[in-house]
Amino acid sequence: MILVTGATGNIGSELVKLLVAKGLPVRVISRDEKKVSQLDPGVERVIGDRHDPSIVRKAAQGADKVFMLAMVFDATHQGDRVLVEAAKEAGAGQIVMISSASIQREGNAIGRLHREKEQLVESSGIPWTLLRPGGFMSNSILWWAESIKSQSKVFNPAGNGKTAPISPYDIAAVAAVALTSSGHEGKAYDLTGGELLSTPEQVEIISKVIGKPIECVDIPVDVAAERMIASGVPEALVKSLADLWAEIRKEGSTFQTNEVERLTGQPAQTFETWCREHRSAFV
Ligand SMILES: NC(=O)c1ccc[n+]([C@@H]2O[C@H](COP(=O)([O-])OP(=O)(O)OC[C@H]3O[C@@H](n4cnc5c(N)ncnc54)[C@H](OP(=O)(O)O)[C@@H]3O)[C@@H](O)[C@H]2O)c1
Numbered sequence: 001m002i003l004v005t006g007a008t009g010n011i012g013s014e015l016v017k018l019l020v021a022k023g024l025p026v027r028v029i030s031r032d033e034k035k036v037s038q039l040d041p042g043v044e045r046v047i048g049d050r051h052d053p054s055i056v057r058k059a060a061q062g063a064d065k066v067f068m069l070a071m072v073f074d075a076t077h078q079g080d081r082v083l084v085e086a087a088k089e090a091g092a093g094q095i096v097m098i099s100s101a102s103i104q105r106e107g108n109a110i111g112r113l114h115r116e117k118e119q120l121v122e123s124s125g126i127p128w129t130l131l132r133p134g135g136f137m138s139n140s141i142l143w144w145a146e147s148i149k150s151q152s153k154v155f156n157p158a159g160n161g162k163t164a165p166i167s168p169y170d171i172a173a174v175a176a177v178a179l180t181s182s183g184h185e186g187k188a189y190d191l192t193g194g195e196l197l198s199t200p201e202q203v204e205i206i207s208k209v210i211g212k213p214i215e216c217v218d219i220p221v222d223v224a225a226e227r228m229i230a231s232g233v234p235e236a237l238v239k240s241l242a243d244l245w246a247e248i249r250k251e252g253s254t255f256q257t258n259e260v261e262r263l264t265g266q267p268a269q270t271f272e273t274w275c276r277e278h279r280s281a282f283v
Contacts, residue, residue, distance in 0.1 A: 001025045001026070001027055001044075001062050001063050001064060002019055002024055002025070002026050002027070002063065002064065002065045002066070002067065002179060003027050003028075003029070003059055003060055003063040003065070003066045003067065003087075003092075004016055004019070004026055004027070004028050004067045005028075005029055005050065005066070005067060005068055005069045005083065006067075006069030006098070007026075007028035007029070007030060007036070007039060007043075008028075008030050008032060008035035008036060008038070008039070009069065010136060010138045010168035011069065011098060011168045011171045011172050011175070012028070012067070012069060012172075013038075013039070014168055014169045014171075014172035014173075015067060015172040015175050015176060016028065016039055016040065016043060017040070017172075018172055018173065018176040019176060019179070019180075020040045020042060020043065022176070022180060024180070025044070026040075026042075026043045026044065027043070027044035027045070027046065027059060027063065028043055028044070028045050028046070028059075029045075029046045029047075029048065029050060029055065029056065029059040030045065030046075030047060031047065031048065031049055032047075033045075033047055046058050046059040049079075050071065050079040050082065050083060051074075051078050051079045051082060052082075053082050053085075053086065056082045056083055056086040057086045057089065057090075059086070060083070060086035060087050060089070060090040060092065061090055062090065063087065063090050063092050064092060064093050064094075065092060065093060065094045065095075065096070065179050066083070066087045066092050066094070066095045066096070066126075067095075067096050067098075067175055067179065068080070068083055068084075068087075068095050068096065068097045068098070068121070069098050070097060070098055070099055070100070070113075070114055070117045071117075072100075072110065072113060072114070072237070073234060073237070075113060075236070077116060077117060077120060080117050080120055081120055084120050084121060084124045084126070087124070087126055088124055088125065088126060092126055093126070093127060094126065094127045094128070094129065094179070094184075094185065095121050095124070095126050095127075095128045095129070096128075096129045096131065096175050096178045096179050096184075097117070097118065097121050097128060097129070097130050097131065098131050098133070098171065098175070099114045099115075099117065099118050099130050099131065099132045099188075100114040100132055100133065100134075101132045101133060101134040101190060101191075101192070101255060102114060102240065102244070103115045103118070103132060104132075104190075104255075105243075105244070108240050108243060108244070109236045109237070109239060109240040110237060110240040110241075111240070114132075118130055118188075127185035127186065128185065128186065129178040129184040129185060129186075129187055129188075129189070130187070130188035130189070131171060131174055131175060131178070131188075131189050131191055132188060132189065132190050132191065133166050133171050133191040133192070134163065134164060134165070134166055134190075134191070134192045134193075134255055135163055135165050135166070136165060136166060136167075136168055136171075137165045137166065137167050137168070137193065137269075137271055137274045137275075138168050138278075139165070140165075140202060140206065140275075141278065141281045141282070144203070144206070144282075145281050145282050148206065148210075148214055148282050149282065149283065152212060152213065152214050152215060153214065153215045153216075153217050154199065154203045154214055154215070154216050154217065155217050155219045155224065155227070156199040156200065156203075156216050156217065156218055156219065157219055157220065157221045157223070157224035157225075157242075157245040157249065158198075158199050158245045158248040158249050159198075159199075159218065159248070159249035160198045160199075160200060161198060161247075161248035161249050161250065161251060162196040162197055162198045162201075162248075163196065163197065163248060163255070164192040164193045164194065164195060164196050164197070164255065164256040165192075165193050165197065165202070165271060166191055166192050166193040166260070166268065167193060167268065167269035167273075167274045169269055169274070170191070170193070170260045170264070170268050170269055171191060173260070173264045173266065174189060174191060174259070174260060174263050174264060177263050177264055178263075189259050189263065190255075190257045190259060191257065191259050191260055192255060192256045192257050192259075192260075192268075193256075193260075193268045193269070193270075193271065194256075194258075194260070194261070194267060194268035194270070195270060195271060196256060197271055199216060200216045202271055203216040204216075205271050205272050205275055206275055206282055208272075209272065209275040209276055209279055209282070210279060210282050210283050212283075221242050221245050221246050221249065222242070224242070224245065225238050225239070225241070225242040228241065
């Protein structure tokens with residue numbers, strides 16, 4: 001049995017579909033019965049919080065493998081620690097963990113948090129595989145969908161700098177490979193999408209997909225950061241994002257890998273394909 005955390009989220013929901021399609025037994029842990037009801041009916045479910053050791057132990061019981069979504073908002077690491085301990089008690093044979101490419105950025109708070117979580121996994125004694133994706137395509141829903149719908153605008157602190165956003169589907173596809181084939185223990189994979197795109201280029205693609213003009217409005221990094229803090233995102237996280245936007249604005253990110261295609265045998269999803277699949281989020 002494979003325990004999937006974050007199963008109702010961007011990556012986890014795709015991973016559950018891929019594992020179910022392979023006929024593998026899957027159990028999920030979620031706080032939200034309603035969201036879980038969207039998953040395949042054959043999936044076992046444990047309802048509760050990842051910070052609760054008794055819930056997590058129940059979920060991990062009998063798990064051969066664990067897919068662990070790092071809880072980036074939890075700087076104490078309690079939820080991640082509870083999961084690693086429960087996986088160990090259950091005798092799990094592998095943890096595949098979603099970390100972040102930001103661990104490569106010296107002094108970056110999000111990177112430091114993810115590295116600490118990786119160290120928890122590495123020191124557990126359980127064979128591990130680390131997936132370190134760069135920025136997700138789904139951030140465009142989180143950050144831009146509301147202003148696209150209400151004002152036909154995207155407010156952009158990253159200038160014309162380019163990055164290679166990755167589809168959560170591709171991260172899930174790599175996770176499925178790592179969980180179901182041999183040779184991935186002790187490995188860390190740096191994952192990105194296949195295209196280097198600026199924010200205005202991404203906005204142009206969304207505009208084409210939804211058939212409506214969208215204005216991409218350049219705003220200073222500190223203004224974008226203030227807006228994000230006001231929307232409830234923790235300050236430390238926003239500071240890391242602000243550093244990243246400033247860096248992208250200056251020179252773009254040259255960080256791009258071919259790991260998705262090498263590991264899955266399929267080219268990484270394009271931003272346009274991903275947008276077409278998620279069109280309803282922008283209209
Ligand atoms: N966004 C990026 O650009 C980026 C880049 C690199 C790495 N990452 C990593 O990717 C992660 C996000 O992945 P994602 O987009 O797939 O996630 P997501 O869509 O934000 O979903 C979060 C998932 O975590 C679960 N969860 C959160 N708190 C929980 C709790 N206390 N107990 C139980 N479950 C809990 C939620 O389940 P329920 O709500 O159903 O309980 C949900 O399934 C980040 O945390 C970060 O570590 C993100």
